[in-house]
Amino acid sequence: MRETATGNGREGELTRRRFVGTLAASGLTVGLAGCSGDDGTGEEGADVDESADITMTGWAADDTESALLQELIDSYEEENEDVEVSYSPVQDEYEQRLRTQLGAGEAPDVFYVDSSYYHAFASTDVLHEMDTFAEEDGGFEREDFYDPLIEAFDYEGSLYGIPKGFTTLGMFYNEEHLEEAGAEVPESWAGLRETLEAIDESLDVGVPMTIIPEEPRLFFTGLFQNGGQVLSDNGDECVIASEEGVEALEFPVSLVEDGLAGYVADHGGWHGDALAEEITSIGHMGAWGLPFFRDNQPEMDEVIGVAEMPVIDGGDPATMAYTVTYSMAHDVEDPAVAWDLVRYLTSDEGMAAWAEQGLELSAREAHADLEFYEENPRYRTLLDQADESVVWGFGPDSEAILNRVQPQLERAILGEASPRESLESAQEQVNREVLDG
Amino acid sequence: MSLQDGEPTGQESLSVRVQERLSLPISLPTEDQNNLAGYLFVAPNLLVFSIFLLGPVLYAFYVSFNEWNILLGEGTWIGLGNYVSILQPWPWENNWAALRSPEVNLWWYALRTTAIYAVGTVPLQILGGLAVALMLDKRVRAKKAYRAAYFMPVMLSGAASAVIWRWLLASDGIINEFLAPIGLAHNWASDPSTALGGVMVMAIWGGIGFNMILFLAGLQNIPNELYEAARIDGCNGWQRFRNVTYPNLENTNFFVIVMAIIGAFQVFGIALVFSEGGPYFSTTTTVLLIYQRAFQEGHMGEGAAMAFLLFLIIFAFSYWQYRYRKSEEVDY
Numbered sequence: 001m002r003e004t005a006t007g008n009g010r011e012g013e014l015t016r017r018r019f020v021g022t023l024a025a026s027g028l029t030v031g032l033a034g035c036s037g038d039d040g041t042g043e044e045g046a047d048v049d050e051s052a053d054i055t056m057t058g059w060a061a062d063d064t065e066s067a068l069l070q071e072l073i074d075s076y077e078e079e080n081e082d083v084e085v086s087y088s089p090v091q092d093e094y095e096q097r098l099r100t101q102l103g104a105g106e107a108p109d110v111f112y113v114d115s116s117y118y119h120a121f122a123s124t125d126v127l128h129e130m131d132t133f134a135e136e137d138g139g140f141e142r143e144d145f146y147d148p149l150i151e152a153f154d155y156e157g158s159l160y161g162i163p164k165g166f167t168t169l170g171m172f173y174n175e176e177h178l179e180e181a182g183a184e185v186p187e188s189w190a191g192l193r194e195t196l197e198a199i200d201e202s203l204d205v206g207v208p209m210t211i212i213p214e215e216p217r218l219f220f221t222g223l224f225q226n227g228g229q230v231l232s233d234n235g236d237e238c239v240i241a242s243e244e245g246v247e248a249l250e251f252p253v254s255l256v257e258d259g260l261a262g263y264v265a266d267h268g269g270w271h272g273d274a275l276a277e278e279i280t281s282i283g284h285m286g287a288w289g290l291p292f293f294r295d296n297q298p299e300m301d302e303v304i305g306v307a308e309m310p311v312i313d314g315g316d317p318a319t320m321a322y323t324v325t326y327s328m329a330h331d332v333e334d335p336a337v338a339w340d341l342v343r344y345l346t347s348d349e350g351m352a353a354w355a356e357q358g359l360e361l362s363a364r365e366a367h368a369d370l371e372f373y374e375e376n377p378r379y380r381t382l383l384d385q386a387d388e389s390v391v392w393g394f395g396p397d398s399e400a401i402l403n404r405v406q407p408q409l410e411r412a413i414l415g416e417a418s419p420r421e422s423l424e425s426a427q428e429q430v431n432r433e434v435l436d437g
Numbered sequence: 438m439s440l441q442d443g444e445p446t447g448q449e450s451l452s453v454r455v456q457e458r459l460s461l462p463i464s465l466p467t468e469d470q471n472n473l474a475g476y477l478f479v480a481p482n483l484l485v486f487s488i489f490l491l492g493p494v495l496y497a498f499y500v501s502f503n504e505w506n507i508l509l510g511e512g513t514w515i516g517l518g519n520y521v522s523i524l525q526p527w528p529w530e531n532n533w534a535a536l537r538s539p540e541v542n543l544w545w546y547a548l549r550t551t552a553i554y555a556v557g558t559v560p561l562q563i564l565g566g567l568a569v570a571l572m573l574d575k576r577v578r579a580k581k582a583y584r585a586a587y588f589m590p591v592m593l594s595g596a597a598s599a600v601i602w603r604w605l606l607a608s609d610g611i612i613n614e615f616l617a618p619i620g621l622a623h624n625w626a627s628d629p630s631t632a633l634g635g636v637m638v639m640a641i642w643g644g645i646g647f648n649m650i651l652f653l654a655g656l657q658n659i660p661n662e663l664y665e666a667a668r669i670d671g672c673n674g675w676q677r678f679r680n681v682t683y684p685n686l687e688n689t690n691f692f693v694i695v696m697a698i699i700g701a702f703q704v705f706g707i708a709l710v711f712s713e714g715g716p717y718f719s720t721t722t723t724v725l726l727i728y729q730r731a732f733q734e735g736h737m738g739e740g741a742a743m744a745f746l747l748f749l750i751i752f753a754f755s756y757w758q759y760r761y762r763k764s765e766e767v768d769y
Contacts, residue, residue: 096732103510120735124508213627214715263627266608400734407539411717416629425540 051082052337055108060089076344083337102126107329109338113161115152115323115393122155123396128328129158133339140343145363149323152391161325162346165360167286168385169217169320171307177203177281185307189251192310196260199281206279207262210271211252213413214406217284222248224390225315235395238430241423248312249419253412276300286322287382291358306378308385321389400434497741505738512738519742539718547726550633555701558640562697566648574656588650590643599710602639629719632712636720639707648693655689691762698754723747
């Protein structure tokens with residue numbers, strides 16, 4: 001399974017990337033299921049007159065997923081007999097490979113772009129602008145999608161990708177553990193500390209909560225709940241070491257110091273295993289966690305609950321969102337045909353069927369009424385946070401910024417430096433080396 | 438064989454005589470023709486080498502003088518700009534701050550990390566390899582099984598062994614199970630002060646097998662007569678090693694040392710898989726830094742410049758080692 005593959009390493013980046021891959025692949029799947037049966041998508045489809053070959057790539061965690069995507073593509077080809085789509089998924093180093101391909105002018109026509117490097121791509125003109133098509137095509141409206149997602153993919157007024165789906169970050173917890181400890185599902189950070197203390201006193205778990213030292217999710221959600229930011233509004237200055245930031249980092253650091261939180265790498269490898277093996281009672285994940293329990297841990301699936309991210313004291317609700325686009329290469333040979341494929345993959349029916357696979361949430365706001373979300377309240381919880389979510393990614397230099405911020409967060413979590421010192425170092429380094437240079 | 442001075446060789450005089458006797462115009466290949474044949478023989482290799490190695494190297498050298506965006510495949514000429522921004526601030530500024538803190542200048546800090554790694558791994562890889570080779574060169578029961586066992590890590594990919602070691606060194610891993618009773622259990626990979634040590638242990642484990650094979654080949658090339666002569670002269674074991682084995686392993690030694698130093702400065706895969714350069718930059722080696730700058734952040738020019746700086750360092754070590762060996766060379 002895709003999720004277990006992350007078990008040996010650090011969970012942070014890996015899991016998220018894999019998750020995204022998963023989404024992609026499974027989304028497609030769904031798409032198929034939804035589209036092939038009826039003529040729903042067909043009526044929306046722009047007629048593609050000329051015959052064309054489209055190349056497409058994305059990442060796929062395993063063969064099942066790429067097979068599902070292939071099925072969706074097959075159904076698209078059935079409807080558009082003149083179009084041939086060749087899909088070749090990439091297993092490893094997707095981003096590095098795509099960068100090289102784009103630089104060499106050898107990129108596929110349609111591909112996934114993760115929100116963390118979307119702006120790096122959009123700002124260098126390697127992606128094809130999509131609004132023109134969207135306007136011409138009655139089937140697509142910006143308003144159909146959740147605002148934070150569209151805002152995240154708006155680069156200087158234009159869209160260079162259509163969200164494939166997304167997930168917010170939620171608090172996964174073991175209902176039985178909380179009950180045994182007589183603790184409530186926390187809604188605030190003060191409540192979270194009380195719950196963790198209660199678990200620590202009454203239960204024999206490895207550690208009450210697991211975190212990733214280089215990507216403490218509580219820190220990022222706390223930062224945004226507190227009104228703080230990683231970059232200033234115009235994006236030309238790093239402001240992570242604000243009072244809001246320091247406060248948000250002090251909390252996870254203190255939890256680790258008090259033994260209430262531990263590194264996930266040392267407790268199960270990733271949050272899913274840590275919860276499944278009852279090594280821990282609480283972990284922070286996105287929608288990718290749910291199919292893991294459903295498919296691999298059916299008994300545990302019964303006792304795993306999902307709550308909204310607890311809110312820093314005095315702050316407003318906020319959480320992270322992880323998302324990926326379907327984008328087109330700037331020099332795509334048949335823009336209209338490539339667009340038609342993207343439209344098909346993100347259409348109302350396609351995305352609904354996809355979302356029902358449960359690997360990812362639908363990016364279309366109207367889908368909040370889907371029966372699937374009525375029947376699966378845990379997904380509903382994640383979905384309810386959509387409007388207050390902040391998409392993961394920090395402008396065109398996102399990766400360079402994270403390469404400097406993450407080691408400093410880790411440094412604070414490991415107790416090697418105070419939260420303030422770490423954040424100031426990160427801020428100073430990002431401003432000097434990345435944003436000024 | 439030189440024909441310019443001294444007597445003509447036997448073959449030459451023979452052909453001359455045959456020519457004279459038969460008065461036939463026999464033409465031997467001229468020097469140019471000989472050279473042409475030689476060039477033709479090396480041409481395939483030269484071609485492949487130029488296209489796939491020399492060409493890209495020269496291109497990368499050009500890229501290193503540009504601010505190069507890999508996404509666009511084009512750059513702006515900035516002369517030595519990349520080199521200056523990589524090297525400055527100099528390590529000795531601010532009382533060697535760059536070597537103490539990764540925030541000041543990550544290039545120097547990564548170089549320091551790599552140097553520590555090299556100093557910690559190279560001697561042990563070589564001495565370990567030599568020791569194992571000496572033991573397995575004797576008549577030992579199941580010698581071949583031992584050799585295979587020691588060579589096994591070499592056949593394992595770096596990424597696979599890094600994953601294995603990550604498990605072994607995990608806080609609830611098997612190594613800690615043994616260390617816990619004596620109070621030494623430790624979270625090796627998550628502590629900035631021990632993570633590099635973990636990578637080094639892994640490298641030594643892998644390096645010993647590789648060097649063992651090279652030393653074994655060297656040992657088997659030493660003629661037995663030398664040992665017999667030494668025995669007759671009354672040498673003890675140590676003297677035989679010091680005066681027969683060691684001098685005869687000189688070529689092997691040179692090769693092993695150069696390869697080990699190059700390998701140490703190029704360490705990448707195991708550091709990436711074991712700890713992704715962390716925690717807190719503690720396993721960010723030079724090549725890992727190049728990877729981050731060039732491929733993650735997309736600054737190809739900076740990455741290429743770093744790669745050439747690393748090349749200079751490796752070249753300097755290899756050349757120095759070569760000169761040193763020349764000066765030590767003894768003719769018997």
